[in-house]
Amino acid sequence: MDISEFYDTFFEEAEELLGDMEAHLLDLNVDDPDVEQLNAIFRAAHSIKGGAGTFGFEALLRTTHLLENLLDHARRGRIALRRDIVDTFLEAKDMLNDQLDAYRQGTEPDPEALERICETLRKMALEELGEETGDDAPVTAVPVATAEPEPPALPGGGVRVALLGVDEKDRQLLIEELGQLGEIVFQSGDADRFEVTLNTSVSATDIEAVMCFIAEPEQLDIQAVAASEPAAAPTEPVVPAPAAPDAAPEKAAPAAKPKAAASGESSSIRVPVTKVDQIINLVGELIITQSMLNQVAEGGQGKHSTDSSGQDNGSAALVTGLNLLQRNARDLQEAVMSIRMVPMDYVFSRFPRLVRDLAAKLGKEVELVTEGKSTELDKSLTERIIDPLTHLVRNSLDHGIETPAIRQAAGKSGTGTLTLSAQHQGGNILIEVSDDGAGLDRAKILAKARANGLSVSDSMSDDDVWQLVFAPGFSTAEQVSDVSGRGVGMDVVKRNIQTMGGHVEILSRPGEGTVTRIVLPLTLAILDGMSIKVGAEVFIVPVSAVIESLQPRREDLYPMAGGDVLLKVREDYLPVVAVHHALDVDDAVTEPPRCIAVIVQGEGRRYALMVDELVGQQQVVVKNLETNYRKVPGISAATILGDGSVALILDIVDMHRLSQSKKERQREQHNVATRRRPEALIPPALIKEVEH
Template structure:
């Protein structure tokens, strides 16, 4: 490693990029057809492995990661060149290798060494695959080697496959691709910095046999298994395509290669890059982060359009903008008493500040928005493995991957979605033979979709399986002592599955039904300020809809007054407000009243009773009823008066004070006072509990 540059400053960026490449590798492997693999997919998987290997080798301290990706890269290269036949078992091994690589990245990120036993096992499997052609036994044209292993006998005139070498090792002077001549890469109109960067990248693709440099030109003779197109693609991340020419040519006779830094380099390369990595390190240092030009321009480079920033820094900016919005609200409230003629310029300035603060707030919040593809991309693997284990055939379709959601929510939605997907696979979609008997396609369909709707995001999990069994759910509910009847609507019956501990599974499987029920899923969704809906048709399938706010940092709210207190109602739950008349109020008991609104009886919940507010208006006819909806339940909240609608900055009350029943968070108003944000779902449960008693 270059003595002048501390490459450890680039570790985190490398780990982030490695995780992204591994995620893409998994996606490509899932989509790969073993019987007819697409070359562009094979190339993408190969490039991901090569890029990770190159980065790990450059740093020099991630040996397990470098060696594992090196072995994977070699096997993939044999498949790309059609020297090895791909099959389903090999794809499974590659997916397992991806999992091992992910664990290695996590270990190195935490300054730990990866599991040596797992590393040795996966490397041995990859080595054996390359030597045995990936099959369970000898195939036509395959002969056992003298050491007892099975190797492929090359066709007449073809080179014998070389054993896999450690990272950086030279294959005994024999070009890896088996050609008599090395690849010559001629580059024109190139500056010194780009030339140094390309030399470092070429060294990762193979062995540089010779280099010639002149004013604005660079020529390399490269011993490599990469194709000319792959080499050109690597170069194109640094220079333009019209600057590159490739072809197979003999190395000039007067060249004198020397072994340096695990690569064979000539004298002038050695001067530019004493350890084989110096030029890359210098290039990375100027870019502010690790850049692996072999695969993609990494975030943070001067030429790139992105900048990688820690989440904690973004959260700090969001908090500061929130404080700015609160201060701006205080100024607006204070200035409202000023004479608009006398203080015209001041009021105009405050109005402009208000617009700028809102624009700034929205711009900062957009930084924390992440596309749903971050979540959806992990499910092809889940579906593939779960369906294989159950002997089912399932096609997964995703829509709305570009739909964005706040990062804090997107990470919390993964577990509920995983539970719903596994439920569909295990209990929803039928086995192929049953589907065929029902006249269905033997291959089931599972849909994951996301879309924006107003200020919310709707996520759907939909399958074309057998649907929910109404009678079975009712029997199970009766056996658990739940109050049910045969006349219940389908929607009410579906709601029964959200009861704690409710499950109609006849046996526990390792796919679903492991004691984590739909009640946990609903609680998790409600904790994010969202709700869940179910729809099902017998024999046609089930659709689960999750409705979430786009972010929990900012809330569109309606402020209401109760006594001397101010409360905030989430505007997304408010449907209307009205001043009731006496004939609309119906008392069921001393503690329970109903409000009759357009043919519907709604439970009436006085907020002054819920939060023990003194000096509040008790007469409903002199109060305001705010109709709210939580999931499929509508009820009315009795408040003294409406104050207004505005955006509020959400503050975590539990972290700053303590948890208060019926309250989800708090905010600071323009006058500096604290207002509580009402937890509509808690009030919904409150109304249900009162009705049950």
């Protein structure tokens, strides 16, 4: 049997189990550990070990086996938990992640790293339990209740079956089922762990197949008992494998290598059954509507009838059917799009470990608070937002939150607070990274900007000063470390967010903290757009960027030096961006008073787009222009309209940059032409006087 087709399922389940393991370890109170959390951590390691044995992933099997033994002792209270022990467990979890990634890519895990983590776990067992242990000699379990009688030895060997966290009814069912597979020679335990030792020749695989009707796989612990060995001594666990059930894991049949993943992103999404049911119902509605339209079409080939008002019944039925079709198609589209939506907890769950480790490294005390974890975002965006958020979190920990001594001297609590929040805002999602640290230093940023050759002035607004931190190579760190100070990161954050159709803003107050705000569209696949016309061309402007539209008056237009024009809208003066000029559109309206001004916002600034007319608002399917054609300045993507024509989707901020660069080139060309004609600099009257 080729089991390689089940690799992807195992990888995804193991990755989820490791995530749960890390979350429980980080949330664990070492002074008073929660038994349920310890059991959950143990079950995660046990489940991964079972899968690793099934697929012949030996490095993963060895590591989880040692880790599972130690976790078993910890949950039974035989190892007193400390922070350094939890750190070791987290280190082992990281190694399991690395091994999982290696197998996912079709390669073998690093053997040196494997030996290091195994040696670390063996050393912990020796120090905490006083026992020498290795891969072939697992940590020996001490009986839970020494007052219980020792179980008899099994001359021919047997199997021990344990159920974790089951009620009395399941325990009785376990005894009944096992009694049909062999002779029960011993049973003991409680609701937490109930064990039955069985003298039988039935394989562990067959026993597990029967037990699956009683409990979940993670609640089962099936172990072989060697011949003449006391039945209570745990031995090498038997896990289902392609080879003989009682064979050692290293002798299992070699598994086929998994294929390398196409990308680093997860290739599947967990979907609630309710969403699938909704789609099935909507497809049924579409089929009914299709049948209705077919009947109308067939009836249209014969005679048409009219009602009392003289209206054609066939036409009325056709209109009704088309309206139903439109409504069902829209509902189906929304239902399908909802499948791509995943909660922000998928993103936020990555950061408790990062904050814990980095705060300890920096000598700071930081509490992480997450808000809006159930807020949903498109799966493709959640994968891409992780790196930018990681940069922002590291910056808050390194530059923002102070050390306990400095905070207490300033009258603050010694423990800083870092907050990650997400919420829906119209058609966008608002993600914030905020801290209660020292805030940004305006004078320091301006001084660094001048040193880097940037054009700045003391009269700049705070918002403009904060935007300087996104300049390439900009860093105010006094020392370069492995945390920050190399001048990379914030410019990458801004660039990555812009490629996702979003923008980033910074709010800061000295001594009170900093808030970095990211605004993203909920999805990159469907866009609510406003159709505009310039000349004979139709363009799409994202509705989320549109504030209002108006007819500009001549007295509200203010020409500036260099060809720039400002439009006064109430008390604000907005840069004018003529779409026909930026994109070289012919036969367009060129006089601003005859145009329509669409007031839009991008990266926290507002602009006035000059267009010929507004066509209407509609939902459009976004197509990647760079993938299908090439990168076009001022354009973020494209879509196909109802008539089959292609419409370009405008990038608001890039449109302004494109317009400014074209004006700059025109000024340079004018200056060159002027230098070639010196007479243009001489007043005509003076030229005549010289000629005379």
